[in-house]
């Protein structure tokens with residue numbers, strides 16, 4: 001895992017008190033709002049996909065799936081994160 005990704009994961013866990021953002025159980029994984037797929041990393045950049053604003057803690061694959069945004073929301077989310085990175 002890259003240092004950037006590791007740092008962003010830790011920020012996300014800390015921001016959300018290490019709790020699953022669906023059910024509140026202790027988190028053991030990170031969900032990507034814009035999914036971490038190769039073509040999406042190529043489209044938006046790794047700094048967007050692994051930015052803490054694109055990450056939320058989850059406790060299971062079931063909860064992880066619920067946190068993923070619908071495809072129509074990806075572009076807007078990516079634009080928001082790009083603005084944060086650029087500022």
Ligand SMILES: [Zn+2]
Pocket residue numbers: 020021022023024025058059060063
């Ligand atoms: Zn959960």
